[in-house]
Amino acid sequence: MNTPSHAIVNLALLMNGRSEAVLPVIIGATLPDIPMFVMYFWAKRIRRQSEAKIWSETYWQPHWQQVVHLFHSIPLAAIAATLAHFLGWQWLKLVGLSAILHSLGDLPIHNHDAHRHFLPFSQYRFISPISYWDPRHHGRVVAWVERGLVLVISIYLFPHVDFWVVRFLLVALNLSYLTGHFYRWVFQGCLRTQAQPQSSQG
Template structure:
């Protein structure tokens, strides 16, 4: 899934009006698994690598794959969650719970780019028959479902919070998704 989707869905699912102090740990946990990806992309751009090469070869190099695997590990997130619950650290529990939810959202919608979600127990990659972006793997439909879920979650968050900045972000993400969807699938012929 796209990173902003994780953020909006996790805030809607795990957040509560009565516990605003949880919002930051939820937000951090929801984006943390993708942080390495942003560093990777920034580094690759700084090295002057062409876009094609970044995503077709460099992304798949073992060193980078190991770093991505740690950030996307379900067992490690469970371990963190277990320790936080045992030590009664609620905010850490929320953070690790949000990471876990991120992994569960990614698991069914990655194909070629499937993460090693079970590191360090296993290196297996679950290659889903559907992809959140690849037109050859129903990406045009999955992206529409993802956006639909984000719209529902956005309405939930809109009603929960009066923050102007938060509402501005919600509208911006949804408009951005609409524009990207139009460019990628409607204009780009992703349904073909």
């Protein structure tokens, strides 16, 4: 899923009406994709690489893959959440739980770019027949399902979040998802080159 979608889904599942849970849930939902943002920033802004080179070469270098996959490790996030639970660190526990949900969300919708979600205990990758972005693996349909799901959850969340900044982000994100897709669908035939997944892919 795209990173903001993880944050919205996780808020719906973990917030439970507690406004103090909003920040740790959003941080945990974003954390697994942080290495990807760092890689993208380094490649794009510092090395001045093209989108095609970033997503067909740089992203696939072993050291970047290792860091990205470690941040998507379910057992590592579970260990952190369990430790935090027994130490009474509710904030860190929510970060860990949210990171686990992020990986569980990624697991069924990644094809050749699947993460090794069970590091450091296993190198296993689940190669899903569907992808959240790749048109060769139903990426267009999955993208619409993701955006529909985010819209429905946002409508549910809107009255429950006290923060106006979060409400603003909910509206802005849905508008960008829906108008961006509408624009591509109508004017570009929903084209999406295989070598250029979205920078916020995760």
